[in-house]
Amino acid sequence: ILAAKAWQILVAHATAGRPLTYEQLSQLIGMKQTANTVTNNALIYITAFCQLNDLPWLNAIVCNKDTGEPGGGAPEAVSIFKVFEYPWFDVCPPSPKSLREARQAVTGEDDGEGD
DSSP, rough: OHHHHHHHHHHHHHHOOOOOOOOHHHHHTTTTTHHHIIIIIIIIHHHHHHHHHOOOOOGGGGGOOOSSSTTTTTOOOOHHHHHHSOGGGGSSSOOOHHHHHHHHHHHHHOOOOOO
C-alpha cells in the first residue's frame, strides 16, 4: 500500500517544516501516474488515520503547486503549522492494515485489497 510509504515521507517533511506538492509526493513514492492518483491511492488513507487518532491532518502539508494551498477535502481548521509542530516521531507509523481499517471506518468503503 502506497499510503504507508507516503506516511514516512510526509513525517520526514513535516518534521523538517517543509511542505511538498502532489507531484513531488508522487515522485517520491515512485508513482508515474498523475498527482490525482496520489490523492486517491494514498492520502485518503492518511487522512482517515489522522481523523480516527485525533492527529493533525498530516496530508495538509501536500500543496497544490500553483496555489501553495492544501488540496480539496482539508477543513479550514487544519493548519499546516500544527502539522509542522506536531511530534510525529512519537507516533508509531501505521501499518498498511491499520491504514485500510481507518479508511474503511471513515468512508464506509472497502478498498478491496484485503489484509
